Amino acid sequence: MTATDTAGAPNVGDIRESYLAQVGRRRLYSGLALLIFVILMVSGFNVADERNAGGFWEGLHQIGDYPGEVLAEAWEKRADLPGLIAKFFPALVETINIAAMSTIIGAIGGLILSLLGTRGLAKWPRLIPLFRRFSDILRAIPEIVIALVLIFVLGGGPVPAMIAIALHTAGALAKMFSEVAENADLKPVEGLASTGATWTQRMLLGVLPQVAPNYVSYTLLRFEINIRASAILGFVGAGGLGYELRNAMAWGPGRFDEAAAIFVLLFGTIVFFDQVSSRYRNRLTEGQAQ
Amino acid sequence: MISVDIQATKAHAEGLFRRKRLFAFGLPALILVYFTYIFFAFDVPGLVQRANMDNARALTSDVWSHKVHITRNNRNGEIAYAVEGERKGAYPEGERPAWVSGTDVIMVDLGGDTIVRFLPDNRTELDIPGFGLIEAQAEGRTVTTNLPADLPDWINASDRRVAITTPAGRITLTGSRTEVFNYFAGWELFWFTLDSSYHGVGIGQILFGAQIDPDRGNISGAAADFWHNKMWRHKDVAWAIGETILMAFLGTMGAAIIALPLAFMAAKRFTPILLLRAATRRLFDFVRGVDALIWTVVLARAFGPGPLTGALAILVTDTGTFGKTFSEALENVDDKQIEGVTSTGARPLQRYRFGVIPQVVPVLLAQVLYFLESNTRSATIIGAITGGGIGLMLTQAIQTQKDWEEVAYYIILIIIMVMLMDWLSGWLRGKLIGTKDG
Numbered sequence: 001m002t003a004t005d006t007a008g009a010p011n012v013g014d015i016r017e018s019y020l021a022q023v024g025r026r027r028l029y030s031g032l033a034l035l036i037f038v039i040l041m042v043s044g045f046n047v048a049d050e051r052n053a054g055g056f057w058e059g060l061h062q063i064g065d066y067p068g069e070v071l072a073e074a075w076e077k078r079a080d081l082p083g084l085i086a087k088f089f090p091a092l093v094e095t096i097n098i099a100a101m102s103t104i105i106g107a108i109g110g111l112i113l114s115l116l117g118t119r120g121l122a123k124w125p126r127l128i129p130l131f132r133r134f135s136d137i138l139r140a141i142p143e144i145v146i147a148l149v150l151i152f153v154l155g156g157g158p159v160p161a162m163i164a165i166a167l168h169t170a171g172a173l174a175k176m177f178s179e180v181a182e183n184a185d186l187k188p189v190e191g192l193a194s195t196g197a198t199w200t201q202r203m204l205l206g207v208l209p210q211v212a213p214n215y216v217s218y219t220l221l222r223f224e225i226n227i228r229a230s231a232i233l234g235f236v237g238a239g240g241l242g243y244e245l246r247n248a249m250a251w252g253p254g255r256f257d258e259a260a261a262i263f264v265l266l267f268g269t270i271v272f273f274d275q276v277s278s279r280y281r282n283r284l285t286e287g288q289a290q
Numbered sequence: 291m292i293s294v295d296i297q298a299t300k301a302h303a304e305g306l307f308r309r310k311r312l313f314a315f316g317l318p319a320l321i322l323v324y325f326t327y328i329f330f331a332f333d334v335p336g337l338v339q340r341a342n343m344d345n346a347r348a349l350t351s352d353v354w355s356h357k358v359h360i361t362r363n364n365r366n367g368e369i370a371y372a373v374e375g376e377r378k379g380a381y382p383e384g385e386r387p388a389w390v391s392g393t394d395v396i397m398v399d400l401g402g403d404t405i406v407r408f409l410p411d412n413r414t415e416l417d418i419p420g421f422g423l424i425e426a427q428a429e430g431r432t433v434t435t436n437l438p439a440d441l442p443d444w445i446n447a448s449d450r451r452v453a454i455t456t457p458a459g460r461i462t463l464t465g466s467r468t469e470v471f472n473y474f475a476g477w478e479l480f481w482f483t484l485d486s487s488y489h490g491v492g493i494g495q496i497l498f499g500a501q502i503d504p505d506r507g508n509i510s511g512a513a514a515d516f517w518h519n520k521m522w523r524h525k526d527v528a529w530a531i532g533e534t535i536l537m538a539f540l541g542t543m544g545a546a547i548i549a550l551p552l553a554f555m556a557a558k559r560f561t562p563i564l565l566l567r568a569a570t571r572r573l574f575d576f577v578r579g580v581d582a583l584i585w586t587v588v589l590a591r592a593f594g595p596g597p598l599t600g601a602l603a604i605l606v607t608d609t610g611t612f613g614k615t616f617s618e619a620l621e622n623v624d625d626k627q628i629e630g631v632t633s634t635g636a637r638p639l640q641r642y643r644f645g646v647i648p649q650v651v652p653v654l655l656a657q658v659l660y661f662l663e664s665n666t667r668s669a670t671i672i673g674a675i676t677g678g679g680i681g682l683m684l685t686q687a688i689q690t691q692k693d694w695e696e697v698a699y700y701i702i703l704i705i706i707m708v709m710l711m712d713w714l715s716g717w718l719r720g721k722l723i724g725t726k727d728g
Contacts, residue, residue: 041543044539048596051596053594142671144670144671144684144685145701149688153341154341155340155341157332158332159334232671236675263580
């Protein structure tokens, strides 16, 4: 292929040889990469296994024990299950509220950050890197970090979780939003600018209508993720379903019916919102393709 | 005819405008109503009352400063000097901070002319500029002072306990002990603890200066003392970050390895049997729907706390997600390449290897690498629940409610870690499948 033979036409044998050499080298590299990957996986697994409280092979046959116990007890008390589901429904509403609020606030924050951090649209072009780094940092902080610090200051409850998730959401959405906004057509913006529209008006009337379907779609996806996040944050004391789950689990046997009821609620909610949002998102993106 | 048309169009346009106007005002109004509902549902007014601003102040000041405790035990008269009042931050026997002087009468100069004197017989004198001399005597369980009845709000006194907060430092007196806290900016002992012979030695001197510790070379000795720093636990922190990244790596890659063959079973093109396909898809939906939180809880029961449990929780959840996206990618492969490979007489396995895999690999790799970054964050959170990695260290530091400088340190490390993984996954993506735009 890379015949450097300048003296006359390249010989067929040479081409073949160099091709085979290339294939050989490629195979060698792929093999090496695969080998390194396998070594990383195996040694990583061993290290993780070693540092874990219980070993993998000893624990493997116990996986079914806990769900089995929970299910057995829940089945025994299956008559109570509807009552328990009703009992924990307010906690579920709180979990969903945390997710919804943080998604709305995060989407508004992400929208502003993305418009300020997109080339061609930014109000202060010099500050683009600043806003970008800022949303990178927001995106990099795991929700639990902010939530735990805020719980110390504000006390337990839904508000710390809401703020924590909203901050992360703003960072995550800012990145996705600005990727969309980069591809937006600038002509409407220029047209609006020529009429003397302010920056806010240009963004609201010139850019938003173009990007709205994608933005809504990303926001819905984020809502799905945030429901899971708000359940997890409840587990560390931020209220909602996760908090109830931790309490029910701390009781151990005897309260497994409560744990089962919470499992059912959480599972049902996640699947329900996944389905609804994916259907709606499909409609949004299909409508755009037409 | 034409006028009628115009009328109809006008009516139509007006209807359109009305709907738009309704939408434009209705949606914000709806959100506003929801905000109001949340305002009361989350009990924000109550929260404002419950919020502990003292905690907030302690947190913010502790993040960037440290304090040195000087404690006199009034039972035996011994005086201890320690950074943050912790044993691992104690000054070695016979050493004390430079702003402490005297032998019989110990004089503590807090700066700004504020001076505390530890006198014999458990007496204490405080010289506070603008207020005068405060004398205190600890006897048994009580403290007697010459304080007037009318006190400024920075002094809090009863006959059991006296607390004085000055701009220079804080003093608390009880019957059993007298404590002085002197505040300084910065993270003290970050490099070396006080018992290390390298404490207070400049970097130039460690690298190029004379040998400090006769038993060890400067660089190796300093590295060892830094690594085993008991106050900041650099070794444990490094291990914890390694564990977190390991969880993300094992979980993501394991999920990808398991999801790939399953995705073939869920794709219509490769699995004509409807039952098998539906079963695989429901399996994906199930493991995804159960969510990492519940998997963590369930798996922690079987395997105990630790990084392996976290890795497995990520693995199980992501198998569902990967299975779904992989099978969608497999549905969309181009037939022509497979036909081409078939025409050379390839067997089914070879057809998959050379006809299908090259088409889907970019999609799959992009997905896997993106998840590697996002799972680093998840691993931090799961670690906080199941007990492993930097997430656990962070929750422990927060639960002590006083090591906020360590909390700040961990938060910075976590942010750097996630950003590095983000960069690494982007770089790998660029290397393996080319840049997104190119």
